[in-house]
Amino acid sequence: MKILVNEEAREVSTTTLAGLLDELGYGDARVATAVDGDFVPASRRGAHMLAEGARIEILAPMQGG
Secondary structure: OEEEEOOEEEEOOOOEHHHHHHHOOOOOOOOEEEEOOEEEOHHHOOOOEOOOOOEEEEEOOOOOO
């Protein structure tokens, strides 16, 4: 399936947001996710189905000061 991840075109085999994070190597990393502009909490990633052409944003927290 073709999707956009952080504005980069990707071909992926998974159909869930949780599966996508695993496929991209994020595993258990603490990240924020949005699909097509809507925030998806970690508790719903396993059930959140992805569609062809979905736009996914994955944001890691920043440290510093």
